[in-house]
Amino acid sequence: MAFPSDYRYTKEHEWIKVDGNQATIGITDYAQNSLGDIVFVELPKVGDELTAGKTFGSVESVKAVSDLYAPATGKVVAINESLATAPEKINSDAHGSWMLRIQLKDAGEVNKLLSADDYDKFVKEEGGQ
């Protein structure tokens, strides 16, 4: 699996792509592969606040639910509405399927997260267990 080098990653398998003062967030290809066919995504509303490290929603497959953890702190400015009717987009293109866009409180926060290489190593270790 190739992980886009301009994204940052969390150990809970979310990615975040910074764009100035805003950022988009999604889950990684590794995550969608582990979950299987995604049937539903539960997202916050525009205007809600995200706190880094805390859960902000969940992603459901037929037999499992996984919490989504915020990679950074900020206010939700947009939600990807198409995921409500076509959650399978995440399975076919996890890195290209953004879930939400936030206005970052502190863009520097993201630098603490894993780089594509570090995340790749992390995932390889997890898979090996």
Next chain:
Amino acid sequence: MRYLPKSPADREVMLREIGVHSVDDFFKAIPAEYRLDRDLKVPRQMAESEIIDYFRERSQENAAGYAAFLGAGAYHHYRPVIIDALVQRGEFLTSYTPYQAEISQGTLQAIFEFQTMICELTGMEIANASMYDGSTGAAEAILMAMRVTGRHESVIARTVHPEYREVIHTYLHHRDMPMTFVGYQEDTGETKLDELEKSVTDRTACVLIQSPNFFGSIEDVAAIAEIAHRKGALLVVSIAEALSLGIVKPPAEADIVSMEAQSFGVPLGFGGPYDGVLGAKEKYVRQMPGRLVGETKDKNGNRGYVLTLSTREQHIRREKATSNICTNQALVALMSTIYMNVYGREGLKDLAKQNLAKAHYAAGEFGKRAKVLFPRGKRFNEFVVQSKEDPHAINDRLLEKKIVGGLSLKKFYPELGNASLWCCTEMNTREQIDAAIQAVHA
């Protein structure tokens, strides 16, 4: 022991192949001080005939063949014979929850049909595969409304079945979920709309009413819905007498319906098992507790059925589940499914009309010699009679004539004085009704 299919020789062979001396080896993990070294003090093993004799005696002590005028959440309707003939088939009776869809299509399709018919009758867009009963269904419906709205208060009509209200109290009171109760009008027995208006706030998750209510009066669902919705609250309608839907307009303005379907082919059985079910608007499906059966295709394109949206449930979400419910009431729901098919579109209407006629006749006859309360209320098959005598004394007298009179309301609604709740179904003959009224006024 006739339920155990192993001979002593079988046991010997098995122990030898496992490599242990005796079966007690397997119980060594139990600390010695806790191992029972005596027989349990339960009755000795009985022959099948003795078991039947025991329960026959209990059945006789319980008395059958009385003319009964009790309703109040459990209704005496005729049970077509075909119901037991079908549900006693081993493939229905002794099958498991349909988690393995390929070998449970019988159960799954029957539930799918049940869900469909409940929707048609209640006016809801979706229905689940059953809840324990009407009382717990009402409590779960309120919790569901809280999840949907994010609010934590509820407004409940006093005309909801008293025991349902007790159950709701048990479910809510320790969780900081305040309940407000609204009274009823003297002339109709319906919920007071002005009091309701004042009680619903922007913290109210839902209004809960029952229709027909505990007094037998049909509530003004549309008006109550308007009040609830205007303040952003949901309307939950509880239905205790499912057969009312044969002739009474369904509560289509409700957001959630909690119904007790015992009237549909489930025996009175001294209070259980009964047959709750929840219905709701489709947009609330993810907050609905209980099992749901969905239609799908198998990998060869054949139509089939499967338990779906399981991620709401406890076996996946654990502490974040919509409810802790696991077992439902599948076999009794099957009884209801068969019942609804037997009567069907015309039969449920005809049967409901008969109930309406019987109760109307009885109320009319009662009215000649006693006071029938809530005279301007619209009723289905129950009504409240107020007498000079204490209902308990009346009922003692009736019992001697092998009549079971209406339920005394003194415990639940002391403000009504000597009042009792009477129910007439298609099972009460005119002679019985006449004899009962005669005896009440003796």
Next chain:
Amino acid sequence: MKPRKVSQHVNQNEGLIFEKSSPGKKAYKLPPLDVPEVNPEKLLGEQAREDLGLMPEVSEIEIIRHFTRLSTWNYAIDLGMYPLGSCTMKYNARVNEFVARLEGLGNAHPYQPEKISQGALRIIKTLQECLCEITGMDTITLQPAAGAHGEFTGILLIRAYHESRGNPRKKIIIPDSAHGTNPATAAICGYEIINLKSNAEGMVDASLLASVVDDTVAGMMLTNPSTIGVFEKEIHRIADVLHDKGALLYMDGANMNALVGKTRPGDFGVDVMHLNLHKTFSTPHGGGGPGSGPVACKKILERFLPTPVLTTRTDGKLGFEYNRPQSIGRVRAFYGNFGMFVRALAYIFANGPDGLRQTTEDAVLNANYIRKKLEGIYELPYKTGSMHEVVFSDHLQTQNGVKTGDIAKRLIDYGFHPYTTSFPLIVPGALMIEPTESESKEELDLFIDAMKSIAQEVQDDPQLVVSAPHNTRVARMDETTAARKPILRWKPEQKAQATPAPKPELVETR
């Protein structure tokens, strides 16, 4: 290889009942009305219903055929073994069905006068006494409708107990091996959950437990034997650790089939527990219910029991007592699933003390026989002795890309219902097998042969297992689409499309 237990048989094609419906068909006839007719529009005004929409209109024979055909698509205990762990799928005796339907019991209205309910009340009393004796508890409520409902009741009792002492406390400890209803219940009762990691033997680590119990802990929910089928050896210490800090021990009684007649939870320190009448006491599963989940407890919790409570009046007659100021209230209307009480009591009578003990011994013998025969073929993650159920893992099979769920589906081709897959969570790729005492040596051997054969198939032809089942009327369902685009009811626009019966030339027995 041709499975010994099954061969292809014909399953009749059948659509939805709505697809057979047509106006004018009837399956009912009402007796003539003996009171004056009424006009619903006049009586009910705008509350009168116009029509009943898409409710079906069919004849009696169509109903009988419809449901009979549907029934033939189900597996059932009457057909063969269900090796489902912690479900205790035992024989549902038919005498139970007969006695439950006796008129005085089946047609009794819950509000009928006590004078004509003495039979029902006596049944309740006798069952209560038997269950208290079996569990070693002081008192019991039969009100909860099922196991999860019983857990709810039990935790509320614990809460009421602590509240009466001034502090409801905040937390409940639950082992990570627990059934999902346990944490779901604790959360509903407003408690925070402390997840307790099991030790290397799959059991509660009493020292770890001691380190987390303090006076903010209300209690612990324990299943014993645990969900991996082993008896908690340190149960005494577990109970002491909790009681020392004033916490209570709740036991999930799902696995009572390993204990009845051999030991009693009340003796080993349990304060409150629920029973599953539809497991241990043979009341039928009926495709998913009804169940019954009585809650038994020690005297200290008696005054909090749900209202009403059975009592003996001064004249010796039985009745219900409603004046219970400290009760947690009702958990449901009326008295509980009385129909299940009758069946459970009939089961106890049919067994007697010797039968109950023998039942437990046979259940444990059967599980250990399976364990011995499949050891080495499937991996045993925990070597501790099994009681009435054994848990394997799919570790040896995943090497060939086959998982527990696939093996379970292939087992269907051999004529069995699958065992419990993927639970408990502490065993990745779990195969949880509980045969119960109702299985003969013959049936067990057929099961063992099937499991051995599948293990061989995993070596020789894993794709066969991964794509199973092959011999069922319908293949694996598309659960993804069912969850993404739920269709939860029939609508007339949905084209009639019953599943065709398999064509004869396509039938192969593998």
